[in-house]
Amino acid sequence: MKRIWFNRWFSVAYHYMNMIRNNPYGERFELYGTHPNIQHMSLQACDHAETEPVLEGFEYVEFCLSFCKRHRIDVFIPRLKMLEIAKYVDLFDQIGTKVMLCRDTELMENLMEKDLFYESVRGKQIVEIPEYYVVNTAVAFKEAYESLTSKGLKVCFKPTNAEGGMGFRIIVEEQNRLEELYGWVNLNITFEQAYEAFSSQETFEDIMVMELLEGNEYSIDCLASADGELQAAIPRRKEAGRLYLLEDVPELLEISRRFAAEYRIPYVYNIQVKYNNGIPKLLEINPRMSGGLYITCLSGVNIPYLAVKAVLGEAVAIPVPQLGITASYVEQPIVLMTSEAAQPELEKSI
Numbered sequence: 001m002k003r004i005w006f007n008r009w010f011s012v013a014y015h016y017m018n019m020i021r022n023n024p025y026g027e028r029f030e031l032y033g034t035h036p037n038i039q040h041m042s043l044q045a046c047d048h049a050e051t052e053p054v055l056e057g058f059e060y061v062e063f064c065l066s067f068c069k070r071h072r073i074d075v076f077i078p079r080l081k082m083l084e085i086a087k088y089v090d091l092f093d094q095i096g097t098k099v100m101l102c103r104d105t106e107l108m109e110n111l112m113e114k115d116l117f118y119e120s121v122r123g124k125q126i127v128e129i130p131e132y133y134v135v136n137t138a139v140a141f142k143e144a145y146e147s148l149t150s151k152g153l154k155v156c157f158k159p160t161n162a163e164g165g166m167g168f169r170i171i172v173e174e175q176n177r178l179e180e181l182y183g184w185v186n187l188n189i190t191f192e193q194a195y196e197a198f199s200s201q202e203t204f205e206d207i208m209v210m211e212l213l214e215g216n217e218y219s220i221d222c223l224a225s226a227d228g229e230l231q232a233a234i235p236r237r238k239e240a241g242r243l244y245l246l247e248d249v250p251e252l253l254e255i256s257r258r259f260a261a262e263y264r265i266p267y268v269y270n271i272q273v274k275y276n277n278g279i280p281k282l283l284e285i286n287p288r289m290s291g292g293l294y295i296t297c298l299s300g301v302n303i304p305y306l307a308v309k310a311v312l313g314e315a316v317a318i319p320v321p322q323l324g325i326t327a328s329y330v331e332q333p334i335v336l337m338t339s340e341a342a343q344p345e346l347e348k349s350i
Helices: 013-021 041-045 057-071 082-087 089-094 105-112 114-121 138-149 177-182 191-199 250-263 293-299 303-311 343-349
Strands: 002-006 029-035 048-051 075-077 132-135 155-159 169-172 188-190 207-211 217-224 230-238 244-246 268-276 279-286 325-327
Touching: 002 013, 002 057, 013 029, 013 041, 013 293, 013 303, 029 041, 029 057, 057 082, 057 089, 075 303, 082 089, 082 105, 105 114, 105 279, 114 132, 114 279, 132 138, 138 155, 138 191, 138 207, 169 191, 188 191, 217 250, 217 293, 217 303, 230 250, 230 293, 230 303, 244 293, 250 268, 250 279, 268 303, 293 303, 293 325
Parallel strands: 002 029, 002 075, 029 048, 169 188
Antiparallel strands: 132 207, 155 169, 155 207, 217 230, 217 268, 230 244, 244 325, 268 279
């Protein structure tokens, strides 16, 4: 029985562990998980869970190596500190643990810093990139904003190294603050508000000031072999509310093939694009399982399990994805633990 470890992950790792466990071949796995919060949702699907220490740099890599040795881990699926782990992946090879990540550390560094990756894509005829500027002063922010708006573009900004939607804001001409107090929390901010905040410091961490893409947004979940050969690419369109559409979009499949041919990212990754005026433009690439991958797997392609098989070097037939599926999700209550006081009542109810 193979042992698989997820280090500190998002809550959706709960789904990915269960997908590996409930694979179509009935293959058995032993699942390990760690997180600083032992009650974190991602750990509820584990066979074994431990509290993860908060460490930086090589100290964290040493913790990972020790964990893999102690539990004889066969496959390590990291999310936290992927770049640091990639730098020392040979040490995991030496102890017999296979790691599900991209070993190309230069590429990983570019993927972590969105502006670096944009520049690596520019001119390669893979996909269009949005117009943008990288700034770290209020003066440069003002100049970038004025340059973009002079071209008739709406503007947004986000940190160059943010994960997901962290730090993303849309610049609007005006706000009705009272209306917003009574409405939903949103990402809007006026130029004046942003400029005032940025002016509070002489310099700040790099942000990308860029054109706002207003069309359909897609996540393309990709499955690849160990050498980066694309095996499946499934576009998932974000709709209103919690709706998603698994859609056959030849243009996006071709973009996925071009990315795979150029960058050879192994195992699992996610390409995010958004349309503007009918043109798909790159948002980012995540070299890991995406937050919405469990929706994509409704296509009939169990990507977490197939990626594990790829890491282990074991061939498995890749099913043809079923597209044209509209999907959503709902919350489901899960009991994390039962106090001793409640135990007798629980036994009576049974």
